[in-house]
Amino acid sequence: MAAWERFIDTFFKWEVIAEYLPEIAKGFLITCEIAVLVVLCGLVLGLALAVLRSYRVRPINVVIVVFVDTHRALPPLVLILLFYFGLPNVGISLSGFAVLWVVLTLVLASFAEEIFWAGILSVDKGQWQAARSTGLGFTQTMFYVVLPQAVRMMIPPLTNRTIAITKNTALGSVIGVGEILNEATTAQSFSGNASPLMVGAIAYLILFLPVVYLGRWIETRFAWKKA
Amino acid sequence: MESAIVDANPILEIRGLHKSYDSLKVLKGIDFSIAEQECVFVIGPSGSGKSTLLRCCNLLEEPNAGTIIVDNIDMTAHGVDLNKMRQRIGMVFQSFNLYPHLRALGNVTLALRRVVGLSRAEAEETAFRALDTVGLRDKVNSFPNQLSGGQQQRVAIARALALKPKIMMFDEPTSALDPELVGEVLRVMQDMKEAGMTMLVVSHEMRFAQRAADRVMFMDHGVIIEQGTPDQIFGAPERQRTKDFVRQIAH
Numbered sequence: 001m002a003a004w005e006r007f008i009d010t011f012f013k014w015e016v017i018a019e020y021l022p023e024i025a026k027g028f029l030i031t032c033e034i035a036v037l038v039v040l041c042g043l044v045l046g047l048a049l050a051v052l053r054s055y056r057v058r059p060i061n062v063v064i065v066v067f068v069d070t071h072r073a074l075p076p077l078v079l080i081l082l083f084y085f086g087l088p089n090v091g092i093s094l095s096g097f098a099v100l101w102v103v104l105t106l107v108l109a110s111f112a113e114e115i116f117w118a119g120i121l122s123v124d125k126g127q128w129q130a131a132r133s134t135g136l137g138f139t140q141t142m143f144y145v146v147l148p149q150a151v152r153m154m155i156p157p158l159t160n161r162t163i164a165i166t167k168n169t170a171l172g173s174v175i176g177v178g179e180i181l182n183e184a185t186t187a188q189s190f191s192g193n194a195s196p197l198m199v200g201a202i203a204y205l206i207l208f209l210p211v212v213y214l215g216r217w218i219e220t221r222f223a224w225k226k227a
Numbered sequence: 228m229e230s231a232i233v234d235a236n237p238i239l240e241i242r243g244l245h246k247s248y249d250s251l252k253v254l255k256g257i258d259f260s261i262a263e264q265e266c267v268f269v270i271g272p273s274g275s276g277k278s279t280l281l282r283c284c285n286l287l288e289e290p291n292a293g294t295i296i297v298d299n300i301d302m303t304a305h306g307v308d309l310n311k312m313r314q315r316i317g318m319v320f321q322s323f324n325l326y327p328h329l330r331a332l333g334n335v336t337l338a339l340r341r342v343v344g345l346s347r348a349e350a351e352e353t354a355f356r357a358l359d360t361v362g363l364r365d366k367v368n369s370f371p372n373q374l375s376g377g378q379q380q381r382v383a384i385a386r387a388l389a390l391k392p393k394i395m396m397f398d399e400p401t402s403a404l405d406p407e408l409v410g411e412v413l414r415v416m417q418d419m420k421e422a423g424m425t426m427l428v429v430s431h432e433m434r435f436a437q438r439a440a441d442r443v444m445f446m447d448h449g450v451i452i453e454q455g456t457p458d459q460i461f462g463a464p465e466r467q468r469t470k471d472f473v474r475q476i477a478h
Contacts, residue, residue: 124322132313133387134314134337135338148328225381
């Protein structure tokens with residue numbers, strides 16, 4: 001066999017691809033599902049934590065900071081294994097899907113909270129002064145004046161971090177979640193051929209390249225032109 | 228130095244105001260009052276506490292001691308609804324502080340809708356009239372970054388005016404403006420003065436002070452050194468510190 005034919009046979013063997021494509025497509029859907037759930041829940045939770053932190057209630061802030069720092073410091077895989085194998089011992093039995101969802105949400109929320117917090121802090125103090133001087137309360141100022149500016153400023157680091165964390169759905173393969181990597185490696189070991197892995201890689205590209213471009217579109221659409 | 232206008236019913240009354248930031252004493256005992264329709268200018272070197280004084284008046288800064296009474300209501304008393312009270316004091320800042328994500332109309336309607344509780348139509352009508360008063364009816368849909376500095380400051384004035392305050396406070400309103408834009412803002416302030424608004428202005432615009440001010444107060448190192456009519460303060464100051472300062476800014 002020529003080198004070229006060997007390459008195709010290893011990574012693009014049509015018979016193997018055709019046989020395992022349905023499984024990998026199912027994995028694609030699972031990955032999509034988890035990614036969407038993680039992004040929505042993670043960003044909302046992160047924003048809520050940052051807003052809560054702005055009220056400067058000391059005990060609450062200590063809890064938030066400890067929570068956030070822990071989830072940013074630990075590798076997501078460690079958290080996943082802890083939750084999946086550890087929680088049943090205290091009576092909480094979650095499916096692999098649920099563990100993946102919860103862990104990635106908590107990790108994204110922790111990074112997002114820090115990003116939103118930086119955004120809130122960097123809004124000019126004059127905005128607070130002007131709003132409060134017209135009689136707006138603290139919460140009103142936060143929601144109508146500060147957050148619209150803070151969020152807009154923080155879109156680049158947010159999209160960046162979101163993409164990085166949602167790719168961790170691949171870790172679900174370690175705890176048996178039927179996402180892309182799991183299906184691909186299973187197919188690879190059954191078929192003895194690397195083509196399913198190539199299909200898996202292409203599936204990730206199909207899923208995440210649009211996300212990357214969407215992120216860039218959001219950044220430019222909401223780009224900030226200061227007065 | 229007694230005020231020329233009898234303070235029968237002062238709009239603003241400050242008694243024994245002290246303010247420190249950690250160990251730095253910024254205001255060391257301020258007493259004065261402003262009568263209705265009076266226009267008072269505060270001048271003084273930087274660091275004298277002029278801006279802090281203004282920010283204490285609507286409790287943006289919390290005084291360490293003293294009483295602040297606005298339109299017969301003690302702002303420093305317990306249980307005062309500060310948010311409600313702050314509507315009665317209009318504040319204009321050196322750096323405008325317009326909300327960049329809202330258009331001019333939106334900047335003015337925000338408090339009208341969320342604090343006063345007007346409906347969208349009522350708020351927009353009131354805002355439109357306020358923006359018209361400052362000469363910006365054709366800029367209602369512009370964003371702040373599409374406006375010149377003078378226009379932005381006028382929107383800021385409209386934003387405060389729309390709430391129908393009892394007193395308007397200006398913290399160096401023209402200091403951040405290019406010279407050719409200063410005039411349009413001063414014109415608006417002159418119109419307000421003539422319409423009978425009570426005003427407290429921190430500014431270096433001496434010529435404007437001479438035209439519009441009923442009284443000028445000179446502050447230095449956290450105390451009021453001297454106060455009087457513009458002619459008295461700029462023409463014949465009594466204290467040495469006042470003389471030095473007036474001479475410095477005379478050119």
